[in-house]
Amino acid sequence: MQLNIYRCRICGEVYLGYESPENCPFCGAHGEFLEEPDKYTPDINDVQLTETERADLETSIELETSNCRFYLGMAQRKDNDPLRATYKRLAKVEAEHCEVFSDILGVDEPEDLMEPGETTGSWASDIEESLKRENRASALYKSFAERATNERLKEVWNAISDVETDHITLDELAKTYV
Numbered sequence: 331m332q333l334n335i336y337r338c339r340i341c342g343e344v345y346l347g348y349e350s351p352e353n354c355p356f357c358g359a360h361g362e363f364l365e366e367p368d369k370y371t372p373d374i375n376d377v378q379l380t381e382t383e384r385a386d387l388e389t390s391i392e393l394e395t396s397n398c399r400f401y402l403g404m405a406q407r408k409d410n411d412p413l414r415a416t417y418k419r420l421a422k423v424e425a426e427h428c429e430v431f432s433d434i435l436g437v438d439e440p441e442d443l444m445e446p447g448e449t450t451g452s453w454a455s456d457i458e459e460s461l462k463r464e465n466r467a468s469a470l471y472k473s474f475a476e477r478a479t480n481e482r483l484k485e486v487w488n489a490i491s492d493v494e495t496d497h498i499t500l501d502e503l504a505k506t507y508v
Contacts (some may be wrong), residue, residue: 335368340489341381341430342374357426358493375434386474387435390487393470394428395440396462399447404456406446409461412507413453417460420497427490434486455508468494 331348338345341357350364379387398421405418423445432439450456468491475487 331371335367335369336362336364339363339365339370339374340486341426342370342433343426352498357425357430357490358423358496359489360492371486374482375430377434378403378481380479380482381389382485383474383478385433385497386478386494387431390431390471390474391428391437391440393463393467394424394431395443396447396495397467398424398428399442399445400449400456400459400463401504402444402446404453405449405451407449410453413504414467416500416504417456418422422498423493423497427493430486430490434483454505457501457504459506460504464494464497464501467491468498 333346333348336345336347336350337343338354338357338359340359340363341354341398343354345351345355347365350359350361353359354364354389370494385395401417401421405413405414405421421444425439428443429439452458471487471491471494475484475491478484478487
């Protein structure tokens with residue numbers, strides 16, 4: 331077997347492996363977005379934005395920051411290690427989404443992105459809150475993609491919407507660990 335380099339078309343991160351993973355290990359994008367590294371151009375996120383697209387990117391950054399902080403708060407619990415580790419990983423994925431949106435908008439990531447936020451206080455209610463957040467994000471990003479005029483933005487919002495839908499499935503699975 332030969333070691334290969336794969337680059338995610340959504341987040342730009344590089345993965346080293348013998349086979350392409352089913353999902354980007356950084357942003358969660360589905361496997362079709364993992365490609366040979368030379369296909370990813372450094373200017374991929376240099377796009378002309380409409381005012382609506384700018385506002386939608388700002389909303390996306392706020393949403394991903396809030397979700398990342400919520401999951402970091404969940405990850406601070408000590409009473410259920412499988413769930414703690416799961417939501418710690420989920421926080422990293424949401425932080426990666428925030429980075430993608432920030433890069434496209436041409437702004438720095440929020441300073442408080444990696445600060446743990448408030449939770450509801452129990453695993454069961456936190457998972458229900460996560461379901462609400464992920465359903466909202468998935469639907470919102472689909473709507474942003476539908477009204478976007480730029481093909482890159484459509485691609486990113488659709489891909490990340492699909493990842494948020496995967497998180498809904500994860501939340502359903504997480505319920506079995508409560």
